Amino acid sequence: MLKRTLTGGRIRERRLDLGIKQADLARQCGISAAYLNLIEHNRRRIGGKLLIDLAQALGVEPVALSKGADAELLQALQEAAARHSGDPATLEDARDFAARFPQWAGLVAAQQARISTLERTAETLTDRLAHDPFLSETLHAVLSSATSIRSAAAILVETREIDPAWRTRFQRNLNEDAEKLADQAQRLVQYLDSATDAQSDLSAPQEELEQFLAENGWHFPELEQPGRQDAERRIDDLVAERGGWLGREATALAKRWMRCMAADARALPAGEFSAAMQAMACNPAALAEAFECDPARVMRRMACLPAQPAAEAGPPSPFGLLVCDGAGALVFRKPVAGFSLPRFGAGCPRWPLFQALNTPAAILRRLVETPGEVSTRFLTYAVARPTMQGDFSGAPPMEATMLMVSLEAAKDFCAQAVPEGPDAFGPVQAVGSSCRVCPRTGCASRRELSILTEGG
Amino acid sequence: MGKRILLIEDEPNIVEAISFLLNRDGWEVSTHSNGKGATEAIARVKPDVLVLDVMLPGRSGFDILQELRANPETAGLPVLMLTARGQTKDREMAERLGATRFMTKPFSNTQVLECIQELAGNSS
Numbered sequence: 001m002l003k004r005t006l007t008g009g010r011i012r013e014r015r016l017d018l019g020i021k022q023a024d025l026a027r028q029c030g031i032s033a034a035y036l037n038l039i040e041h042n043r044r045r046i047g048g049k050l051l052i053d054l055a056q057a058l059g060v061e062p063v064a065l066s067k068g069a070d071a072e073l074l075q076a077l078q079e080a081a082a083r084h085s086g087d088p089a090t091l092e093d094a095r096d097f098a099a100r101f102p103q104w105a106g107l108v109a110a111q112q113a114r115i116s117t118l119e120r121t122a123e124t125l126t127d128r129l130a131h132d133p134f135l136s137e138t139l140h141a142v143l144s145s146a147t148s149i150r151s152a153a154a155i156l157v158e159t160r161e162i163d164p165a166w167r168t169r170f171q172r173n174l175n176e177d178a179e180k181l182a183d184q185a186q187r188l189v190q191y192l193d194s195a196t197d198a199q200s201d202l203s204a205p206q207e208e209l210e211q212f213l214a215e216n217g218w219h220f221p222e223l224e225q226p227g228r229q230d231a232e233r234r235i236d237d238l239v240a241e242r243g244g245w246l247g248r249e250a251t252a253l254a255k256r257w258m259r260c261m262a263a264d265a266r267a268l269p270a271g272e273f274s275a276a277m278q279a280m281a282c283n284p285a286a287l288a289e290a291f292e293c294d295p296a297r298v299m300r301r302m303a304c305l306p307a308q309p310a311a312e313a314g315p316p317s318p319f320g321l322l323v324c325d326g327a328g329a330l331v332f333r334k335p336v337a338g339f340s341l342p343r344f345g346a347g348c349p350r351w352p353l354f355q356a357l358n359t360p361a362a363i364l365r366r367l368v369e370t371p372g373e374v375s376t377r378f379l380t381y382a383v384a385r386p387t388m389q390g391d392f393s394g395a396p397p398m399e400a401t402m403l404m405v406s407l408e409a410a411k412d413f414c415a416q417a418v419p420e421g422p423d424a425f426g427p428v429q430a431v432g433s434s435c436r437v438c439p440r441t442g443c444a445s446r447r448e449l450s451i452l453t454e455g456g
Numbered sequence: 457m458g459k460r461i462l463l464i465e466d467e468p469n470i471v472e473a474i475s476f477l478l479n480r481d482g483w484e485v486s487t488h489s490n491g492k493g494a495t496e497a498i499a500r501v502k503p504d505v506l507v508l509d510v511m512l513p514g515r516s517g518f519d520i521l522q523e524l525r526a527n528p529e530t531a532g533l534p535v536l537m538l539t540a541r542g543q544t545k546d547r548e549m550a551e552r553l554g555a556t557r558f559m560t561k562p563f564s565n566t567q568v569l570e571c572i573q574e575l576a577g578n579s580s
Contacts (some may be wrong), residue, residue: 136541140511143540144467147562151473154565159480166476173469 007051008042008099010065015040029053029117042099063376063408073098075340076109079437083112120204145181177257208250209257210333212243217316218304218334223262224270231262257332261304267293268301277302281416284381284403285363295363295383296323296401303334303403307413318409322353326398338376338406340433348432349445353402354444356382360398367425368404371432371440378424379418380404458482459576464494464520466512466537474507477565478572493580495523498530505575507568508555510546518553525554534553534575538563562573 015025026036029050038044046054055062077094098105152170156162222234235258239246243254268291280286284302289294296443304323320336328346335341347353352366364382369375381403388394410417418424435448461483465471467479468489475485488497498506506524510517517537524530537555539546550558557571 018502140540143561144470147540148467148469148473151470151477151565155473155476158565169472170476173472177469 007065008044009102011046011054011058014065019104020058023052025057028057029212042095061408063406070217073105073109074114075433076436077105080108080112084235094159098275117204134191135188138184138191142181142184142188145177145184148177149181152177205247205249205253206331206333208246209253210325210335212246212250212254213257213334216242217306219306220258220261223258224265226266226269228262228266231259233264260300264297264301264304265296267291270305273301274305274308278414278416282405282410282414283417284383287367288363293379294385296385296399299381299383299401299403313431318405318413320404321350322347322402322404324353324357324400326357328354328357331399336378336404336406336409339370339378339404340436340437342437346447347434348430348438349435349447350429350443351402352380352382353400356384356400356402357398357434358384360384360386365425366429367407367427368429368431371430371438377406377407377428379407379410458484459504460484460486460501461505461507461572462471462486462488462498462501463507464488464497464512465492465507465509465519467509473565474568477569481569483572491517491520494520498524498533503533505572506533506535507572508535508537510537510541510550518549519547521550521553521555535536536568536571 006140015022022040023033023034029036031050035044039046051062051065055065058065074094081094094105152173153315156170156174182207210236220238222238223231225234235255238258239251239254243251246254260369273287273291275288276290280290282302284295284298287298287302291298299319299321303317303319306316307315307317318336319334320339321332321334322330322341324334324347326328328335330341333341339399341347350368352364352368356362356364356365361383364380366380366382367377368380375398382400384398384400387399388396405413405417407418430440430443432440432443435443435450438446438450440446440450459482461478463471463474463478463485464472465487466489471489471495475487484496486503486552488494491512493516494508494512497518500558507544508517508520517539521535521537524533524535531554536557536559537550538559538561539550540561542565547558556575559568559571
């Protein structure tokens with residue numbers, strides 16, 4: 001397995017694994033040994049035919065040398081530079097830094113992610129202070145009591161000759177306000193204590209859910225059992241046993257998602273569904289028709305069912321999944337390598353996920369391409385449909401679901417999933433992660449300037 | 457007879473303390489404890505200075521101030537706004553709607569008395 005994060009490093013590692021001399025590989029690919037040396041040390045860009053030739057000589061797919069991590073690490077470095085100096089480092093500088101000091105580069109990227117999380121926490125706390133109705137009302141009452149106490153106490157101290165009746169009234173007022181203040185302070189402390197316990201309020205509950213599901217391989221064999229009656233108990237047990245660290249909101253999200261997974265498993269039994277996926281070329285529309293069920297359910301099942309469900313510890317599903325509500329807010333995300341998702345905030349408006357919201361019930365199949373030097377093509381299926389509602393009071397809320405898989409992974413998983421021919425899926429659609437970190441220029445869907453390009 | 461002042465505030469103990477101070481200072485003090493009926497109380501009392509709390513039951517002090525400023529008879533009435541929220545946006549809102557002065561709780565007796573005296577001086 002190639003562990004290096006940059007293309008040059010991966011080429012060198014693979015060459016050394018195979019015991020090929022640098023000069024021999026260079027000759028085979030029609031370049032000088034010195035030039036190959038520069039490539040291997042990430043001092044020269046590589047792509048196109050030369051990348052294909054080198055991959056062929058090294059017996060691997062080109063994507064194995066260039067995929068995923070390069071782009072993500074470089075993007076993280078550029079974002080960190082832009083956020084803290086206001087001047088995004090050039091791609092060459094970031095590449096040079098990552099090549100020379102890979103561990104430091106990883107550290108910078110991790111620190112940037114941590115800073116983003118802390119900034120979000122600060123925003124949440126500020127928002128809470130500004131808008132929490134309980135805090136607002138209680139602080140108002142505390143300040144009113146303090147004002148009253150201050151005024152009455154000052155009158156009693158500063159007025160030399162005060163009518164006994166007024167003195168008695170102010171003493172009584174002082175006593176009343178002191179009691180009110182003590183009660184308000186106590187309620188405030190209790191409230192803040194309970195808020196501190198609920199740490200999920202300060203971090204993103206969805207991130208906790210994502211981590212919880214990822215730690216469990218996005219799959220719970222316990223939920224595959226057919227019985228519906230004790231599913232709730234099994235979910236409670238699983239969350240208590242493996243998700244004790246989850247916050248209050250994340251626990252609720254995890255249970256809701258696991259109920260959905262259990263229902264999906266009952267409707268689409270693992271063995272039968274896994275065989276059908278192969279037989280039907282991983283086509284969610286055909287699978288939905290065959291199993292007479294909601295295409296979104298099929299997509300969830302495809303994303304969460306392990307590649308070999310019968311195996312004790314098989315590889316996870318190669319499919320990623322995104323779910324958004326009618327307002328376009330991401331409510332669920334199962335990421336896949338190479339398809340960058342924004343840590344917070346809105347995603348790329350060009351994702352088929354959002355296009356599906358405009359065409360409810362229609363299953364959209366789109367081939368999309370991620371941006372950057374090491375772009376990857378993903379096959380996506382997206383559908384939007386109304387969510388369940390228990391009354392007839394109005395238009396039901398909409399939800400869109402998108403399944404995505406890289407072409408390479410799709411071929412590995414099921415050879416028929418990607419038919420031959422350049423136009424098998426129609427034109428390639430250019431997408432990004434989010435506008436802020438998207439290097440594409442001239443995009444009609446851009447909503448804010450990119451930190452990676454001048455003028456966006 | 458002293459100048460008339462109307463105090464619109466829903467905390468009875470604050471009303472009592474400020475009323476005591478103003479009475480002692482020679483003011484003719486009237487009070488009202490609710491946002492509802494506040495404009496009627498102003499029309500009835502015809503105060504020289506108005507002390508108006510922002511957070512009132514029934515209707516916000518900002519709404520009342522806006523209505524006062526839209527009425528030619530009360531457009532020039534000196535108004536001291538009281539609030540427990542000292543946020544910039546509240547202060548800006550008070551200024552935009554035409555408050556003469558803005559004071560955040562907990563204020564001292566001296567502060568509130570001096571402010572009212574200053575407003576009365578300006579209005580005479």
